[in-house]
Amino acid sequence: MKTLLCATALAVAAAPAFAAESVTYETEQSFDDVVFGLEAAILGQGLVIDHVSHVGDMLERTREATGSDVVLFEGADIYSFCSATVSRQVMEADPMNIVHCPYHVFVMTRPDTPGVTTIGYRDFADGSMDPVEELLDTIAREAIGRE
Structure with missing residues (x-):
């Protein structure tokens, strides 16, 4: 029992703590228009x-299969991408920044x-x-025309 408690304590102590904070921008543009803008901004x-x-x-x-009747989103996509230049810069500063790559920008309507x-x-x-x-903010703002 003592071993189990020690193992559990170590697992909890080693678990990553991620803040659920995000930077968001709202727009009256449609989901499809924002997605189009996001794709163009990333490629740009x-x-x-x-x-x-x-x-x-x-x-x-999977809503019904999970026993829920709550519709969370009308549309929700997450775009994953990386920048060799920016990734090298942040990982040279701290190799543990590898945990954040690739980078993500989300679009949602509720x-x-x-x-x-x-x-x-x-x-x-x-x-x-x-x-x-800075890169993610530039891309998100460009996607909705707030450069």
Whole structure:
């Protein structure tokens, strides 16, 4: 029993603590228009979109199977991409910044805020990840025409 408690304590102590804070911008543009703008902004930076996670579709598709009747999103996608230049910069400052790569920008619309589309990204602690935040902010603002 003592071994189990020690193992549990170590696992809890080793678990990463991530803040659920994000930087967001709201717009009256449609979900599709913001997604189009986001794709153009990422590509315009000379970056490649690694993956698009269709979180909203997955949650809606599995809603009934999970026993829920709550519709969370009308649309929700997360775009994953990386920048070799910015990644090298932040990882030379701290190799543990590898945990944050690739970088993500999300777009969502919710039934409780009709006519509003939100775009955003994870807010990192001040310091070595500042160049990533600058890149993500530039991309998010460009996507909705707030350069």
